[in-house]
């Protein structure tokens with residue numbers, strides 16, 4: 516976790532520009548109605564129990580258009596949220612977790628250092644999900660990656676092909692992806708990620724990962740007759 520002194524410097528204009536992106540998000544009006552300062556969201560929030568973190572402070576900073584504090588929160592606090600949405604019980608009808616989602620997305624889109632640091636450990640998982648269209652694959656579950664899972668991980672990884680073949684759905688008889696994804700579905704996913712700007716978001720935080728994913732996707736899309 517970063518401290519206040521780690522928050523990168525920025526001009527007031529830059530902070531206002533970033534804040535305007537948060538307010539311009541189509542979901543924003545539905546997520547912020549005002550704030551009673553009742554603290555119910557804090558009482559419900561698991562992250563508030565373990566970190567110096569408060570969904571109330573974030574909601575209030577955004578409601579007050581306190582661009583200085585919002586900038587600090589985007590560079591520090593928002594990454595402590597576990598996105599569980601227990602704070603949806605807000606009596607004012609706010610969605611503090613949703614506001615934080617927007618703040619994180621704006622942080623990613625702007626390539627903020629906090630976003631890069633928060634996501635740097637997830638490159639392999641992002642590559643797997645976006646490259647194959649499925650979640651973490653069985654062959655990623657290796658004993659050295661999950662030492663706390665005990666000897667069972669070793670047994671399963673040693674006989675992975677056999678275990679997967681034992682599963683009734685044939686689409687699960689694969690080890691390099693969570694399940695088989697056909698070319699039509701994968702093409703649609705690649706197009707969605709290109710056209711909705713998801714790849715641009717990745718470019719802002721990890722240029723290397725963006726280049727690898729771009730190569731994988733463009734090859735497939737060109738094979739399917741698309742020019743991106």
Ligand code: SF4
Pocket residue numbers: 556559560561562563570595596597598599600601602603611612613615
């Ligand atoms: S979504 Fe975030 S802010 Fe809301 S309760 Fe969960 S951890 Fe707390």
Ligand code: SF4
Pocket residue numbers: 549550551552553554555556557570571574604605606607608609611
């Ligand atoms: S529960 Fe809602 S009204 Fe109460 S402090 Fe949190 S955001 Fe504000």
